[in-house]
Amino acid sequence: MSTEIQNVSRRGFLKGMFSAGAFVLAVRYLPDAAFAQDAARSLIDQAPLHPSVYVGLETDGTVYIIAHRSEMGTSSRTSVPLILADELDADWSRVKIVQAVGDPRYGSQDTDGSKSVREFFNPMREAGATTRLMLVRAAAQQWGVSPDECSTGLHQVVHASSGRKADYGQLVAAAAKLPVPAKSEVKFKKRDQWRYIGEGEDPYDLRDYCTGKAGFGIDAKSDGMLFAAIAHPLVLGGTIKSLDDKSALAVKGVQRTVTIETFKPPCHFQPLGGVAVLADTTWAAFQGRKQLKIDWDNGANAAYSSDVFKRQLQETARKPGKVWRNQGNVDKEFAAGNRVIEADYYIPHLAHASMEPPMALADVRGDHVEVWTCTQNPQAVQESVGTALGIPKENVVCHVTLLGGGFGRKSKPDYAVEAAVLSRKAGKPVKVVWSREDDVQFDYYHTVSATHMKAAVDANGRPTAWLQRSVFPPIGSTFQAGAELAGAGEMQQGWTDIPYDLPNLRVENGPAPAHVRIGWFRSVANIYHAFAVQTFTDELASNASADRIQYALDLIGPPRIIDLKAMGVDYPNYGASPAEYPVDTARLRHVIEQAAEKSGWGKEKSGNGVGYGFAAHRSFLTYVACVVKVEVNADGDIAIPRVDYVVDAGTVVNPDRTRSQFEGAAVYGTSIARYGEITAKNGAIEQSNFNDYQVTRLPEAPRQTNVYIVENEAPPAGVGEPGVPPYVPAMCNAIFAATRKRVRELPLAKLDFSKASQS
């Protein structure tokens, strides 16, 4: 059928591909459509004018822009192409977005770390400006004038002095004959000429989301495909001792079972192992799986129980660990006679629980594979599937569907590897469907953490020495078996970069082994680090009888750049240059001062069940201050009538989508605070679905979240994650303000606030 595509006239091909509402999944109408038939790529490469891998123009003026990052709800699929469209002066209504397959030529497609806009702001501008310059030159040539006399308006080149205008479509053929200008010739628009950046646009798929037409991983289809449900080992690393699949095979619609080998450590993105039931419908696969009789050898992790492990973590957190940052001499100061205040904090494992569980369809033909999946990282799909099947990664075509949420879970493509392994064994396309139970019980969990905080305070309650130590099974354990110490990627997240002006400061990390898969989770290590720092700050302010915000500003100290490198700290700064993205306390102070003003801080007194809490935190290069108001009634029920965020993310492309990310972060944070807890017993996860792993529902979500975006010409930073870290401590500090009951361990559901509101 691949030849059939080539025989179709290109016009017809395009029409088939991109009719209204069609998403890239439209390729599935040609099931064996040509391995390596990368529709998106051929569309751009065959467009008459295509000066960059990201953009192609048709002679009717239609602009195709590649979305090479995954769409999981942040609107990166809209906002990144919008940057290109702005620099091109393109009419957004004449832009069609084309989702890229995994391909290194687009640069990183790993949609995580809140960096889609940050990392591709300039590449997108370059592609847009290059194209614009070629159109201008083509027009100038036709009109016999100098390109310098021409400018662009909306989707047209204008020669102001003669009043001549030409639509981009009219110029495409001529522009296509021109050489692509060198980078040095390309000029970007000035900020005041931007038409979309800073204004934003609705999500490209908005209408499809509201009409049921949007295509997610679960919606991928292929002729003759089988549905697979997999019984995974209950304990990480477990293997099959014996299997009886007779009853499973007797279920109507079940075709066969396939055993998947348990991975060899480290787990990386390999399948967990287990037994797959392949069937004609999802339901038959689920029913068949229930009938499997498997006797497991649970292996080395069967001793993992969260209650015991919690005590071990807390003990480790009280012992000296690896020093990551050291100023002055905290030990000497702790012994000097000032009052010493200590506190320990704990946050359990969390599961991502995106609304769409992991899903993948794979079709293996010989040494070529085509995969359709909801992934944050299609290049990792290519690599992992290639490795598992022993074929070059270039032979793996990964189509990226829309993601029904990701939050970091879908950066790990183990489920796509499962689909590929099963398709090879079955000789048919196979769609792996994870149930909610699979999702909750076999996640790459947010780690479990214990943190120990210790300060010596002077007569005014200001710290003269500060020690902080975090202990958690690190993400590194997923990639290196036995890793117990954190990496710089984790320690940078709100820990080594603590922005306080303190003469004596030590930042440490202690070892902890992993017994489940550990992975990135929206805002990652910032969650427990911000919780510890921001709650402890609140505790010290309370001890000093100081206003929380004034106290925090005093600790942060004067506006300055904190040069961590100069202090000898291994600080990756989220992969960004410290010159472009310094740790700048002036910006941190500014969001805090703004948050105090916007939230009406201090106007209503906390106490008697009403409380205001505050926290501020820099993460993913963005500065965020957050004020949360809570009401705690006599039954201990907590309501959240209002949240105020002030956000300095530098240059913001899409303000409404930025606000929506922070509105969502408050809800995500509410879930962490209220309910977030995954526990293991004898190595197996005890929670399974939304009944025992609860997440926030509408009535208990923040009622009104206000998001104020600081106008700033600094380079763009992140917006998907930075709303989560300060929210959780701000909410817990609000609960303290309302009830005088301090929250040092989550989740809140385990704590009793009844009658606390009266104290």
Place this chain on the structure above:
Amino acid sequence: MIQFKLNGQEQTFDGDPSMPLLWYVRDIAGLSGTKFGCGMGLCGACTVHRNGKAVRSCSTPMSGVAGQEIVTIEAIAGPHGLHPVQIAWIENSVPQCGYCQSGQIMQAVALLAGTPKPSDSEIENAMAGNICRCGTYQRIRAAIKQAAGVKA
């Protein structure tokens, strides 16, 4: 043999009567707008209408739809355009990832059909069964009020 109507079309089904309606809608009828989220009626992603009332298709067995009229997200728009709830959803830019929104919209449409001017607590009660992990609740509330023409 189970007979019922799906988006106005007569259907017959002679398979497992305990199979949830969700899998008929998705895997057999090929209507993918209705989503799978939990399989236990806990999250609302699979919400459809049975005789105009919102039900969770993941926990409604096929035996329970005999003789009934089922409507999915694909069929709530009228001949002249989108349903007012869909329009309100678009105007408030409610969706983030979008996965739960079919279910949210179906729930909201059923709410307004029975309670055209819902109070805050009626909205909360009606929508409490629909989880949105992206956290679009504030805009869901605003969109329902807009569609209902009640004050925000």
